[in-house]
Amino acid sequence: DAGVIQSPRHEVTEMGQEVTLRCKPISGHDYLFWYRQTMMRGLELLIYFNNNVPIDDSGMPEDRFSAKMPNASFSTLKIQPSEPRDSAVYFCASTRWWGGSDTQYFGPGTRLTVL
Amino acid sequence: ELKVEQNPLFLSMQEGKNYTIYCNYSTTSDRLYWYRQDPGKSLESLFVLLSNGAVKQEGRLMASLDTKARLSTLHITAAVHDLSATYFCAVDGNQFYFGTGTSLTVIP
Numbered sequence: 001d002a003g004v005i006q007s008p009r010h011e012v013t014e015m016g017q018e019v020t021l022r023c024k025p026i027s028g029h030d031y032l033f034w035y036r037q038t039m040m041r042g043l044e045l046l047i048y049f050n051n052n053v054p055i056d057d058s059g060m061p062e063d064r065f066s067a068k069m070p071n072a073s074f075s076t077l078k079i080q081p082s083e084p085r086d087s088a089v090y091f092c093a094s095t096r097w098w099g100g101s102d103t104q105y106f107g108p109g110t111r112l113t114v115l
Numbered sequence: 116e117l118k119v120e121q122n123p124l125f126l127s128m129q130e131g132k133n134y135t136i137y138c139n140y141s142t143t144s145d146r147l148y149w150y151r152q153d154p155g156k157s158l159e160s161l162f163v164l165l166s167n168g169a170v171k172q173e174g175r176l177m178a179s180l181d182t183k184a185r186l187s188t189l190h191i192t193a194a195v196h197d198l199s200a201t202y203f204c205a206v207d208g209n210q211f212y213f214g215t216g217t218s219l220t221v222i223p
Binding site: 102 | 146165203205210
């Protein structure tokens, strides 16, 4: 398997623009996670899905952020409108089972810069 | 709000030495995770600790969990340069929180 795939790897946009980050989990994994990493706030869990259904979105910072998982092989994280403080590295991860001992596998991340 | 504190934040150690990284958390939880991150890279899952007294080992790393003390440790045995990285713990309580990370540098 190719592992967790994220695109784009780098995104530079201007404040106010819509940004869409994409993630393809490992086939057969039922759980998908979106994380954000910044120098100021460290690592944060934004949202996670089980079988394409959002389970916990309490980490989503604002209504400007939304995440979807239309099928088992694709998820998006959208920011609209984007702001400079959204600049961060966004990671996607997947695992077969959450709450057990299964390993999470992380994608390479998307580095977002909002000017 | 759940707080997860790691110490030390920075650790420089010589190859061959042993050391322990500590992860304290402020709320009841039976699930604790350890991750590794190389500079400029993504995260790698190291250990999942699911109950009080759980101990996991992989190579030169051993993690343990004491839920009563709300403490997890990551012990490094006979450090080698390849272990240089930042190590994060994370706790799954009412919410999921990461620690601040411990930046480990192993000096030859």
